[in-house]
Amino acid sequence: MANDLTRNPLLVDTAHATNVVLSGPCTLRAILWFNATGLLTAIVHDKAAARVVWERSSPLNSSSFFDVLDFDVGPGRELIVPTLGSGTLAFYLGAPR
Numbered sequence: 001m002a003n004d005l006t007r008n009p010l011l012v013d014t015a016h017a018t019n020v021v022l023s024g025p026c027t028l029r030a031i032l033w034f035n036a037t038g039l040l041t042a043i044v045h046d047k048a049a050a051r052v053v054w055e056r057s058s059p060l061n062s063s064s065f066f067d068v069l070d071f072d073v074g075p076g077r078e079l080i081v082p083t084l085g086s087g088t089l090a091f092y093l094g095a096p097r
Helices: none
Strands: 010-012 020-023 026-034 041-046 051-057 064-073 078-084 088-094
Touching: 010 020, 020 026, 020 088, 026 051, 051 064
Parallel strands: none
Antiparallel strands: 010 088, 020 078, 026 064, 026 088, 041 051, 041 078
């Protein structure tokens, strides 16, 4: 499967250091990481601010995480996924506040 950025939730299963997966304005309501295997890491980064927005490590005994964020992605902001050890990230979006 390839990244599917055409619907809500956005589905990301391929990491890339510069490919934008989400542009503002919007609110990132939640992230679901599923089908993760092994002791790996997933990172979501704010491209312009060069800071981590969300990071998780997958323990061996769990294959999914669901985090509620309500993170505002302002106008002109872009999120990237430079690290995704395995599995798929689902980005649940809402209208900007």
